[in-house]
Amino acid sequence: MEAYDCLITRRSIRKYTNEQVSEKDIELLLKAASYAPSANNYQPWQFLIITDREMLNKLSEVHPYAKMLTQAQAAIIVCGDNEIQTELGYQVVDCCAATQNILLAAHSIGLGTVWLGLYPRQERIADMKKLFDLPENITPISLVAIGHHNEEKPIPERFNKEKIHYNNW
Secondary structure, eight states: OOHHHHHHHOOBOOOBOSOOOOHHHHHHHHHHHHTSOOGGGOOOEEEEEEOOHHHHHHHHHHSTTOGGGGTOSEEEEEEEETTTOOOHHHHHHHHHHHHHHHHHHHHHTTOEEEEEEOTTOHHHHHHHHHHHTOOTTEEEEEEEEEEOBOOOOOOOOOOOGGGOOOSOO
């Protein structure tokens, strides 16, 4: 799949088959995440991989918009490490870039994903820290559900020239 097509055709997928996501595919997604741009190249991300069915189901109960995790075969929690990058704003931006790389890499190999927000919702952050016993220096930023998609979605027109400004507002 060409890069531009990947960008335009990626959709949030919330329905999955029962087919397992391979360790090789998860590693490929994590490698793609690791090549995201990062402020000062600090790469403050840490990744928590969830493949255990019981934990995926618990996550679906804890996060208000994560019901699809009962069908997903895996999830990745992208976290920022404040021992690597002390500026929370840069952690968030860097981890969001890594999250986007996961979404695009998954789409490019035929997997479906949906990005579930954690940061800046303090209750969601606290729930993840408690559920997974995260260290003090770790802030969960995003949660990505992953599986073999069981739905197709149309590509909407999103390009809007009215949102583009050259040289001055």
